[in-house]
Amino acid sequence: MQNQTLIQYFHWYYNDQDNLWTKAKNEATSLSKMGFTSVWFPPAYKGSNGGYSIGYDTYDLYDLGEFDQKNSIHTKYGSKDEYIAAINALHEYKINVLADVVFNHKAGGDELEKIEVRKVNPEDRNEFISDVMEIEAWTKFTFPGRQGKYSEFIWDHQCFSGVDWAQDLNETAIFAIQNEYGEGWEKVPSDELGNYDYLMFDDIEFRNQAVKEELKRWGKWYYETCKMDGFRLDAVKHISTEFVIEWIDELKKACDRDFLIISENWNIVDVEELEHYIEITGGRTQLFDSLLHHNFYLASTAGQEYDLDKIFDNTLVQKRPELAITFVDNHDSQPLQALESFIDFWFRPLAYALILLREQGIPCVFFTDVYGANYEDDGKCVELVALPELPKLLKARQYLAYGEQHDYLDHNNCIGWTREGDEEHPNSGIAVLMSNGEEGFKAMEMGKSFSGKTFVDSLEKRQEEVLIDENGFGEFFCNAGSVSVWVLKVQ
Structure with a gap:
């Protein structure tokens, strides 16, 4: 059996001439020859900024680049037909496709609603800093461009637990919605900032049974429509674990498939948090080893002062290698991003050898290390070159690292x-x-x-x-x- 090797097939500033779905379709042969067995695609559905959205500001999960919504038909990455064509092309070469699933929040509501809220302390989300007040917020999603095709479900304020924008007050804050499910946040895996249920935009309320059922229906529709082989779950530390378990179990049962599920629980402090997530989810998902990435970052900046014999200390691949997805960098850690912690170029070949050529963990290669990238943001320019050693490291993994x-x-x-x-x-x-x-x-x-x-x-x-x-x-x-x-x- 060939070693499993993933590639994250995008970066935050993807701007190549071909849209991403077309590029992936055209590169299917090359990806297979390089030894990749799975491709992780970015969110394929319409974001709040239409054709400019990276995909993590989810607007309509059912719009895969098919409807005229948010000032575009296509997404940043192409059309629905191009997305499916890319998946089919990869399948021809026996490459699995992982779809990115963003369940924590929605953005770009279609209508304002008057809702009752309380402000919370952003540093301690359990502390209210206002009495109950009424604000106008963009919490109603009607998807007028889709007009009920695939789903007639309408999202309103009862589907959300919090928002960060009061339109009538022209104010940004964290507002806990006072709904029938309680005045505070739901229980989530992370207790950072008191309770880390709220992350951004309109935070989805998983105590609402109708919401949970709609997201399960969507998961089945998504698979039946696109036939992906697995899912990357975004920001799980902010999402009800109970819902994640329900969604995974129902999807596997309904689709009669044992999907590869990978969860993103970003943590660079303590491996016990990742082990705890494995425990409470019953080992249903793999996890990205952000702690190993952090060790790589420290090693690359410290040079010979870093103790290489401790490179695996406090990492998931050391503690639970069977569930660890190892990586060098990703779209969150790349230059100019909020979690920027890009591994210095001198250390990148060492880091890739550490994830590609060992028995433990499943490695995920970053797009820019294969293709390079040029982009700018906020007046700053970045050039990332493809890693010269990577093709030979991939060949060694494909044929020799056994x-x-x-x-x-x-x-x-x-x-x-x-x-x-x-x-x-x-x-x-x-x-x-x-x-x-x-x-x-x-x-x-x-x-x-x-x-x-x-x-x-x-x-x-x-x-x-x-x-x-x-x-x-x-x-x-x-x-x-x-x-x-x-x-x-x-x-």
């Missing part, structure tokens, strides 16, 4: 590991050595089956050859601040 793993995470500045290979993958087996300080060397075990065989650095950083001795060991090398991936020499 078999028993021997770890040598035993030095502050120079670490490595080997994989013994297996019978299913001819010539498989690798040795990886990296340093964040001076050039390094380390004796590592490949196994006696490799005795007398020669290894070379597939990244061509080192020119010497390594001969495996009669005990199955070889002495491997790497340059300063670099990584080498040693593979069997082709005779």
Whole structure:
């Protein structure tokens, strides 16, 4: 069986000549050859800013670029037909498609409603700082461009627990809607800021049974329409866990499919929070290992002062590798974003070796590391270049990174590991050595089956050859601040 490898097929500022769905369709062959087994697409439905929306300001879940709403028919990424065509093209190459699901909030309401609210302290959402007051808010969603096609459900203030804009007061604040479900927030996994139910826009009220049933109906419609293979759930720390469990279980039952579900619970402090989410959801979802990303960021900025042998400390891939989705960067951490923590370029090859060539976790590659990117925001220009080492690292994962793993995470500045290979993958087996300080060397075990065989650095950083001795060991090398991936020499 081939190693699973995901690609996040977008970045926040995607601006290529081809729309994203067309690009993905045209790149299906190339993605397959690179070894990708799954593609994660951005939100495919209409956002509040129509054809300019990145997708996380969800307006209409049923509008996949089909209706004239929010001043456009197509989304930023293309039309509904182009989206489905991209999925079909990827399926032809046995590449799975993950759809991005944004359930926490809606934006761009169609009509104002007069609603009763109380202001809350933004630093402690459980503390009210006003009496009950009436405001006008954009909490009614009628979707006039769709006119009831696919669903006649109308969203109003009873479908939301909070808003951040009072139209009549021309005021931004966090307002808790006083509805039949209570004056405060619902229970969510995160207790940051007292209660982190509210994140942005119109916060969806999951205590409303009609809302939950509508979102379950939508999930089934979405699958029946597009035939995706899994879902990435956005911002789950802000969403009722009870609803997430219900939605996953019902969708799998109704569609008779064991979907790959990946949840985004951004946390760079304590792995126990991610372990707790796994516990309360019964292990139903994979989780992005944001803690490993944070370790990469710290390592890339600290240079040789960072202890490489601790790179996996306090990470999900260390604690629950079977549920960890590892990544180097994503759309939230890329330059000019609110959570910017982009890994320095010198460390990116090391970071990718750490997620692509080890046994633990399923890696997710970032779009810009394959294609590069040029963009600007707020007067600042950014150029991200494709990572030169990535194609060879992907090939090593696809064909060689199999078999028993021997770890040598035993030095502050120079670490490595080997994989013994297996019978299913001819010539498989690798040795990886990296340093964040001076050039390094380390004796590592490949196994006696490799005795007398020669290894070379597939990244061509080192020119010497390594001969495996009669005990199955070889002495491997790497340059300063670099990584080498040693593979069997082709005779």
